Amino acid sequence: TSDWNGNPYVILRNPQGASARISLHGGQVMSWKNEHGEELLFTSSKAVFKPPKAMRGGIPLCFPQFGNCGSLEQHGFARNKVWAIDNNPPPLPPNDSNGKSFVDLILKPSAEDLKCWPHSFEYRLRVALGADGRLSLISRIRNVNGKPFTFSFAYHTYMSVSDISEVRIEGLETLDYLDNLFHRERCTEQGDALTFESEVDRVYLSCPNAIAVIDHAKKRTFVIRKDGLPDVVVWNPWDKKSKAMTDFGDEEYKHMLCVDGAVVEHPITLKPGEEWTGRLEIVVVPSSFCSDH
Numbered sequence: 001t002s003d004w005n006g007n008p009y010v011i012l013r014n015p016q017g018a019s020a021r022i023s024l025h026g027g028q029v030m031s032w033k034n035e036h037g038e039e040l041l042f043t044s045s046k047a048v049f050k051p052p053k054a055m056r057g058g059i060p061l062c063f064p065q066f067g068n069c070g071s072l073e074q075h076g077f078a079r080n081k082v083w084a085i086d087n088n089p090p091p092l093p094p095n096d097s098n099g100k101s102f103v104d105l106i107l108k109p110s111a112e113d114l115k116c117w118p119h120s121f122e123y124r125l126r127v128a129l130g131a132d133g134r135l136s137l138i139s140r141i142r143n144v145n146g147k148p149f150t151f152s153f154a155y156h157t158y159m160s161v162s163d164i165s166e167v168r169i170e171g172l173e174t175l176d177y178l179d180n181l182f183h184r185e186r187c188t189e190q191g192d193a194l195t196f197e198s199e200v201d202r203v204y205l206s207c208p209n210a211i212a213v214i215d216h217a218k219k220r221t222f223v224i225r226k227d228g229l230p231d232v233v234v235w236n237p238w239d240k241k242s243k244a245m246t247d248f249g250d251e252e253y254k255h256m257l258c259v260d261g262a263v264v265e266h267p268i269t270l271k272p273g274e275e276w277t278g279r280l281e282i283v284v285v286p287s288s289f290c291s292d293h
């Protein structure tokens with residue numbers, strides 16, 4: 001179906017009433033709601049739903065470049081392209097489909113794209129909604145038959161939180177990180193959970209495959225599990241940067257946090273015929289059950 005601007009999208013639902021909405025523009029998850037209809041992802045009230053700019057919120061796909069450390073536009077072009085539905089994707093393991101509602105999308109380079117990034121890739125994305133409402137994203141990126149190419153990647157995940165000052169992240173303790181606020185200087189995280197009192201823009205390196213984002217005020221935790229995504233980007237623009245973004249409300253930093261499964265430090269190189277898979281799964285659990293993750 002299409003939204004009010006004529007942008008085509010797909011809606012996934014599970015029997016309990018949870019849902020996810022994926023826009024074919026950018027292959028972007030725009031909304032993910034639990035069985036009570038509560039929105040779990042952040043979307044700015046000033047978001048622009050107008051191609052080719054990515055909407056500010058949901059889960060924009062950063063490919064083939066994360067950030068602006070390369071020759072392409074910030075975060076690469078995948079989030080600004082129109083994707084197609086893939087009705088006959090190569091098979092995935094059964095538990096990527098069993099009991100889930102899912103959609104498969106595909107992005108291939110147009111002649112135009114090949115001018116700015118001359119590589120014959122196929123990017124297949126599966127978005128799946130589990131019976132318990134968990135959201136899964138599986139990216140399969142393949143070098144069809146061209147010369148080797150290298151890419152960095154992130155699921156740029158905007159989580160909705162009630163009050164950033166009452167959010168903490170467990171699982172990143174003691175890790176090294178690149179600090180985008182200090183010219184990507186390499187630093188080391190102190191021993192306890194990560195909390196937020198000011199702008200944060202970091203890439204945590206070689207992270208464990210399970211991270212907990214605890215929204216204390218809402219008494220719920222986003223448990224993020226990942227595979228093939230060694231790094232975790234953590235971003236909150238705070239007040240000054242928020243004011244500098246036209247598609248972001250001045251106070252909205254209080255109600256969002258980006259925690260992105262990513263490949264940044266060691267970009268992936270694919271030889272002809274090789275394929276990379278990056279999996280992300282997010283489940284929301286009541287915080288009282290989340291001593292470990």
Ligand code: TA6
Pocket residue numbers: 067074075180201233234235258
């Ligand atoms: O999350 C890391 C980051 O690169 C930040 O520096 C900030 O630029 C953010 O992504 C948003 O990027 P975007 O291009 O979506 O405005």
